[in-house]
Amino acid sequence: MFMAKITGSVVSTKKEDSLTGKKLMIVQPVDANGEDVRSEEVACDSVGAGIGEYVLVARGNAARSVFAEPNSAIDSAIIAIVDSFDK
Amino acid sequence: MFMAKITGSVVSTKKEDSLTGKKLMIVQPVDANGEDVRSEEVACDSVGAGIGEYVLVARGNAARSVFAEPNSAIDSAIIAIVDSFDK
Amino acid sequence: MFMAKITGSVVSTKKEDSLTGKKLMIVQPVDANGEDVRSEEVACDSVGAGIGEYVLVARGNAARSVFAEPNSAIDSAIIAIVDSFDK
Amino acid sequence: MFMAKITGSVVSTKKEDSLTGKKLMIVQPVDANGEDVRSEEVACDSVGAGIGEYVLVARGNAARSVFAEPNSAIDSAIIAIVDSFDK
Amino acid sequence: MFMAKITGSVVSTKKEDSLTGKKLMIVQPVDANGEDVRSEEVACDSVGAGIGEYVLVARGNAARSVFAEPNSAIDSAIIAIVDSFDK
Numbered sequence: 001m002f003m004a005k006i007t008g009s010v011v012s013t014k015k016e017d018s019l020t021g022k023k024l025m026i027v028q029p030v031d032a033n034g035e036d037v038r039s040e041e042v043a044c045d046s047v048g049a050g051i052g053e054y055v056l057v058a059r060g061n062a063a064r065s066v067f068a069e070p071n072s073a074i075d076s077a078i079i080a081i082v083d084s085f086d087k
Numbered sequence: 088m089f090m091a092k093i094t095g096s097v098v099s100t101k102k103e104d105s106l107t108g109k110k111l112m113i114v115q116p117v118d119a120n121g122e123d124v125r126s127e128e129v130a131c132d133s134v135g136a137g138i139g140e141y142v143l144v145a146r147g148n149a150a151r152s153v154f155a156e157p158n159s160a161i162d163s164a165i166i167a168i169v170d171s172f173d174k
Numbered sequence: 175m176f177m178a179k180i181t182g183s184v185v186s187t188k189k190e191d192s193l194t195g196k197k198l199m200i201v202q203p204v205d206a207n208g209e210d211v212r213s214e215e216v217a218c219d220s221v222g223a224g225i226g227e228y229v230l231v232a233r234g235n236a237a238r239s240v241f242a243e244p245n246s247a248i249d250s251a252i253i254a255i256v257d258s259f260d261k
Numbered sequence: 262m263f264m265a266k267i268t269g270s271v272v273s274t275k276k277e278d279s280l281t282g283k284k285l286m287i288v289q290p291v292d293a294n295g296e297d298v299r300s301e302e303v304a305c306d307s308v309g310a311g312i313g314e315y316v317l318v319a320r321g322n323a324a325r326s327v328f329a330e331p332n333s334a335i336d337s338a339i340i341a342i343v344d345s346f347d348k
Numbered sequence: 349m350f351m352a353k354i355t356g357s358v359v360s361t362k363k364e365d366s367l368t369g370k371k372l373m374i375v376q377p378v379d380a381n382g383e384d385v386r387s388e389e390v391a392c393d394s395v396g397a398g399i400g401e402y403v404l405v406a407r408g409n410a411a412r413s414v415f416a417e418p419n420s421a422i423d424s425a426i427i428a429i430v431d432s433f434d435k
């Protein structure tokens with residue numbers, strides 16, 4: 001899992017069926033101080049997260065398995081909204 | 088998933104059977120401003136994307152599962168054509 | 175597997191069901207000399223590790239499979255507390 | 262998938278059974294201009310590729326599945342010989 | 349697969365059951381000239397490799413599958429001892 005901040009969303013009409021109805025969010029990977037650590041990615045939202053919120057993102061089979069089928073094309077998912085990073 | 092721009096294609100005669108009939112596209116990973124973020128990769132097209140278009144690319148089992156069998160050698164797939172990045 | 179030091183934890187109320195009851199720890203990847211090697215990540219603790227301890231972290235299906243179900247959203251797990259790095 | 266140039270091979274007597282009889286090739290990841298993009302890796306050849314040729318390499322389950330069993334230790338496979346990169 | 353040099357080992361008493369009895373080796377990823385290419389990782393030894401030897405390391409499901417059960421927490425395995433890199 002990595003920490004990220006939601007910075008936007010992707011609009012796509014022509015896409016794989018299993019992405020239909022999914023919120024495609026642009027996520028900026030950050031560290032626990034909120035600093036950017038590498039380039040943006042895209043993840044499917046599974047917890048109703050909004051722009052500006054800090055979240056946790058999972059990759060691979062874990063990302064796919066949090067969505068009911070059809071879910072085949074999903075390899076990255078927002079799985080938690082962060083209340084706080086405690087250090 | 089990562090954002091990318093299609094910059095070309097790969098021609099290959101001698102290849103794994105499951106790649107036969109698949110469009111092998113050269114994809115340049117970008118951020119939501121269209122800036123290059125790392126080196127080019129290759130992905131199989133599943134949505135009829137063309138050179139110059141911005142797309143989303145999935146990796147791993149997700150990439151394979153968007154193609155009917157035979158699909159064994161596929162570990163990267165273009166799964167959406169981007170209409171817009173909204174930030 | 176990578177070596178890491180636990181530097182904090184994540185508090186999250188709104189999250190995927192399979193994360194309920196899991197300790198979400200902030201892990202700082204290090205080398206065998208304890209030097210930071212890249213940005214922090216988050217992993218689910220499976221061995222009762224605490225802040226300041228050196229640990230081993232596994233990713234992907236291996237991470238998920240060390241937890242009983244429900245475990246679907248887990249892609250990173252703390253799987254060992256390090257007694258010593260012997261070089 | 263990533264683009265690579267074959268730069269050598271690995272000789273290994275003591276190895277996991279499923280690597281027996283497999284050609285272990287050293288692959289230098291490149292971009293579509295043939296420029297090196299990161300450090301060398303090793304991949305099992307599935308298409309009869311030779312030193313100096315440009316190829317496509319797949320990773321993970323895709324790499325394993327292009328070989329008949331036993332194939333368990335394979336996580337990287339050469340899956341195509343490139344005729345041309347068209348940009 | 350990546351090339352690496354074994355530079356040490358990890359001692360851990362409190363660990364996931366499937367790591368019991370496994371040799372946890374510190375591996376330094378290298379290129380075919382033996383130059384370091386990124387930070388150290390840890391891999392389970394499956395071929396009796398020793399400190400100072402050059403080896404091949406596999407990741408993910410491939411790494412797990414070279415060990416008999418229990419093997420759940422393994423995501424990285426030493427799968428070959430290198431006799432020579434031929435370039």
